[in-house]
Amino acid sequence: MEKSIWQKDRGQINFDILSDKMSTDVLIIGGGITGLSTAYNFINKKYNVVLLEADKFFTGTTCKSTGKLTYLQDLKYQDIYNVYDFETVKLYYEAQKDGIRLAKKIIKDNNIDCDLTKTESVTFTKDNKEIKKFDKEKEILDLLGVKYYNSSSNIKDDGIKQVILVKNTYVFNPVKYLKGLLKVIKNSDNIKVYENSRVTKIKKEDKYYVAYANQCEVKAKKIVVACSYPFFTIPGFIPFKTYIEKSYITATKVDESKDICGITSNYPTVSFRYHSDKNDNYFIYLNNSSKICDKLNYKKNYDECVKKAKDITGKIPNYKWTNMDVMTNDFMPLIGRISEDDKNVFIATGYNTWGMTNGTIAGKILYDLIRNSKNKYEKVFDPTRSMNIIKFKNFLTNTVLSNTKAYTFNLIKKNPSWYKNRACVTKVDGKRVGIYFDKKGNKHMVSNICPHLKCFLTFNEVDKTWDCPCHGSRFDVDGNVVKGPSCYNIKIDETK
Ligand SMILES: Cc1cc2nc3c(=O)[nH]c(=O)nc-3n(C[C@H](O)[C@H](O)[C@H](O)COP(=O)(O)OP(=O)(O)OC[C@H]3O[C@@H](n4cnc5c(N)ncnc54)[C@H](O)[C@@H]3O)c2cc1C
Structure with missing residues (x-):
């Protein structure tokens, strides 16, 4: 499979493969930003923790993202407001800010060299029909007390109709960040980490859960499902609460890097950022996003993304890859206990393509819930939250229609x-x-x-x-x- 620009920084590190049965207090399934952020909170704590990664480390969604750490996420706040209320929007916003603060603290405390760069973030549109939505988003940002700007000297394009720009956001190299996290986690005596150990089944026993990987059993008191999309349907019924979105991404060597990253408000999304490592500057460009049931001519999608990146930079991209993320019908992540009946199984998914902040904060939320401590985000992200009319409408158009379309296309x-x-x-x-x-x-x-x-x-x-x-x-x-x-x-x- 095509590799992302970040995966070149993986290096030659290997971990053990699970080959024996074991018992633990907490089992974390998945070694992306969610799994590793959760494990990070348990470093040198009284809990024994086992983390199982299905593949080699640094192969999942996190490592193919665009690595933006930002609280300006297209027009997310009004999307949430349209389903819920201002209180929910406020908590979501605070969670994003906390996610950024926490990631920065982890990077600083552990000297993680992950090319963290302060940058401006913009949401923009070239579509006149979107203008009213920008006015609405600005109203919400005013209520949240967010300082924003209406233009950017860094993006000059006559076609752009509206801009929201905020400062104090960041970009980083997600593989280098995960590598740094993993390094500190594996030095903690109470945490064992295994790769190439795919969990295929979880069974509930008396006081334990038993997970199976590589024909070995891991008995755990608590389980954290941090594998982006769970491999089971029950408990939690996650396939009924989510759908998947896919995008195409390129990275092209350019002469100059700018401190700006951006995303369009309207679908299909266009997103960009710059990245500088020790030797080179890159322009990272994403387009052709769609629900995974749409746009099944993968070569055409890749070719279109490459062509657009070439039109912008005048150069042939050095990297091209695809990535997909789990979307929810109410624009809010699913973080917490997976079901009423399984209070010791926890999940964090449905980040709607904003997992750097949400995955980081999910680690802290899950750590608190596992210790039976309160967390202020527990309620808004609760995966068992109830349906409402807008959510139901989105469920029909996104989840149901998507899957029906995918089935029938391939049938016919x-x-x-x-x-x-x-x-x-x-x-x-x-x-x-x-x-x-x-x-x-x-x-x-x-x-x-x-x-x-x-x-x-x-x-x-x-x-x-x-x-x-x-x-x-x-x-x-x-x-x-x-x-x-x-x-x-x-x-x-x-x-x-
Ligand atoms: C195109 C694109 C661009 C994005 N850009 C950004 C961005 O700029 N900023 C941002 O905030 N977010 C971004 N996101 C979203 C973000 O990448 C994801 O939300 C986030 O990485 C999800 O993290 P995760 O840890 O839950 O999943 P992953 O990173 O996928 O980690 C899950 C891990 O679990 C493992 N696993 C799976 N099944 C099993 C199993 N059965 N047993 C054991 N292990 C298992 C997988 O191998 C994987 O390593 C983007 C998403 C996409 C699609």
Whole structure:
């Protein structure tokens, strides 16, 4: 799969693979910003903690993000206001500010070299129809006491109709940040960390939960599900509360870096930032965002993103990659106890593409809840919060329609024209299979059905993967799972 600009900074660090059964107070599943931020809070505390990462570290959503640490998040405050009320907006805003403060403190306290740079953040639009929304967002920012500006000397484009600019926001290198976190976590005697250890099942026993990974059992009193999209449906019914959004990103070497990052208010999102490391400056550009059921011609999407980045910079991008995140129908993350019945299972997901702040603060919220301490954000982010009319409407248009679309597209149009002769979906012995022919003409045949919730898979000819257009699982052409939520592969002999 294509790697992000940050993943070049991974280095050669390896961790143990879980190979023995064990018992622990807290099991954290997933080693992205959520899992590592949660583990960070437990350093040198009286709890024993085990953290299991399915893959190698630094492969998840965090490491493919644009790495902005900002409280100006498109027009998020009015989105939340339209579903809830000003109190909820205020708490969300305070959580973002706390997330930034906390990340900065962690970086400072531990001397983490992650290219943290103070920058301005803008939300902008070129669409006249968006203007009223900007007025509304500014009203809310006024009520929140946020100082903002209506223009930026850093973005000069005649087509831009509206700008909101705030200062005191940051960008960083998310892989270097996670590497720094992991370094301090693994030095703590009470925390054990394993990679290549995918949890495939959780079972509730008397006073414990038992998680299974690499055919080993981990008995835990409390479980934190920090794997972005959970691999199970019950408890929590997360697939019914969320949908997935996907975007295409490029990084291009440029002569000059500017202290600004930005995002459009309207869909499909365009987002940008600059990044400077010791040797080079880069312009990072994101576009072609969509629900994952849409825009299934992956090569076309990549090509469009690359072309746009080239038009802006005059250069061919040095990196290109895709990323997807979990979206909620009420624009608020899901952080806390996963269900009324499972008070010792905790989840943090649904960051709506703003996980650097939300993932950081989630670590603190979950730490407090696990210790039965109060946290001021507990109620607003509660994953069991109830439905309301707007949320229900969004649930129908986002979650239900998305999945129906993904199912029917692949049912009706099994072999879209862009597969050409490289891949096809067909039936063999009555089973739906996907076949890919490599450059040497070798045939790679896999099941075409995702083991997670039985969606049909589409072929991604750029990454050479079979991708689930419903919930985002990905498999290589030989059927190995390369990204969850599925924890099972799609090799033919194993799906009989
Ligand atoms: C295109 C794009 C750009 C973004 N840019 C920004 C940005 O600039 N600023 C911002 O704030 N947010 C941004 N986000 C959002 C942010 O990246 C995510 O919300 C955040 O990284 C999610 O963190 P996480 O730790 O929950 O998930 P991840 O980083 O995905 O970590 C989850 C980990 O769990 C592991 N895992 C999965 N299943 C299992 C299992 N069964 N057993 C064990 N481990 C498992 C995975 O391998 C993974 O390493 C962006 C998102 C996208 C899609």
